[in-house]
Amino acid sequence: MLSSLRSVAICSRKVKDLTKRLRYTLGLIFLLENWPKVLWRFITRSETEGLFIFRNGLAMRYAQWVEIEEIIGTFVRRDYGKVSKGSVVVDVGASLGSFSLYAAQQGAKVLAYEPATYSFYLLSQNIRVNRLEGKIEPFELGVAGRAGKRTFFLTRFSPLSSFFSRRGDKIAVTCVTLQDIFEENHLKAIDLLKLDCEGAEYEILYRTPADILKKIKEIRLEYHVLPGKRTNQEDLTDFLLRQGFALVHQRRDAPISGILWFKRV
Template sequence: MSIKKMILPNNLECYYLGKEETEYIFSEVFTEKQYFRHGITLNEGDCIFDVGANIGLFALFVSQLNKQVNIFAFEPIKPIFDVLQANANLHSLSNITLFNYGLSSENNSAKSFTFYPNMAGNSTTKPLEKLEQREVMNAVLNKDMVDYLFQGEEVRGEIRTLSSVINELDIKSIDLLKIDVEGEEYEVLKGINPNDWSKIKQIVAEVHDVEARIDKIQALLKSNGFNIKVEKNSLMPSTLNTFNLYATRS
């Protein structure tokens, strides 16, 4: 698959899969700075885990803020990972290490994902949760466009637990754990062993609030010493239960 290149509104070049979605994520990350609110900070030398790295816009944003951070970026779906790799190479990001697997509550070398080539950031292990989003988009876009965006195919990808990665890479501290995994948020956190929680300093996550997921995540984080702020994602239609969660330590 040949990948395409575009110029973002800030004149940054990037490779992409779906143009509309890339512009939307640019707004979230660069314009709205949604990942750096409610006390989430970044310092020189910090270790960042970018879980659900997609094509790398978050990593590009962070690298522009501060070159002296170490980013570990996880993306399980190979066609998306290839674009992530192309963007890391395009911008000579020497401070980023890429992993072609995702994080969850188990180690599984052949997890099933639904990959949306025209809306790659929505690719998910939980396609049924996308039905609500599709309904909302049907109300604002024409049906052909929605059908185009939701053209999906089943692919296999590897997932691992966060603690297995901490152990394997001998990670002493994760200064920022960023999670955007389209429904697997709670599973990512369940993959943390009790003795590893103290290594994690800050968390920012996009949470799809299905089956009381936010309540479960908040309970888990509070029990591990985090202060939490939750806000509605301002760029999402108000009818979609998509929130940003910010967790910091006192």
């Protein structure tokens, strides 16, 4: 009996995984003009540069097959949701710029922060190619709990580079805080703060003064569970609830990662 139940559970998971992959594949087909080439690069795990050509006229250079996952997250799954016209958006962990470009196309003004050298190069190229210089301002900076120099680890797959991996090449990056972003850009408010920073989300938010957090209307982030105290989604959620936010959406992608959306109430 138990063996039969396990078999049913395994079969159910496989069906769910297959359904999800099919949905994402169809999403790419509807999204991209050159979807056959992109899917082939994904299947073969190609690590040479490629180009996304979108049906809506957008074009994006990318470096590795793993960045196709980023496109699926932004444009198919809508990990960070929709953006209202006229919004001020801060994109922390902008990578090659998928969310920044999406937000700018929706009419937002975007400040995009990316510390990894080659990812920042792709971000800058993608802004230029799409003539979005007036809507996206890129910064080759990290965002952290404290300003100053910090060791950043460049992993084989660039979207996974972080302050915490302890693997790959080490570079020194200059970091700013959320308070610095407000002050240096003369911001009165941030309509949407997007965070995908491989574990730095905790120190960024925990060390931001309450009067600065009050100026942020929405936070949408990918969380990454780290060893130690208060570096998990439960503690982060409790903290933001105490700061006057409501949790409006959550999705668990793996035991140590997922998506959280918060909105000020």
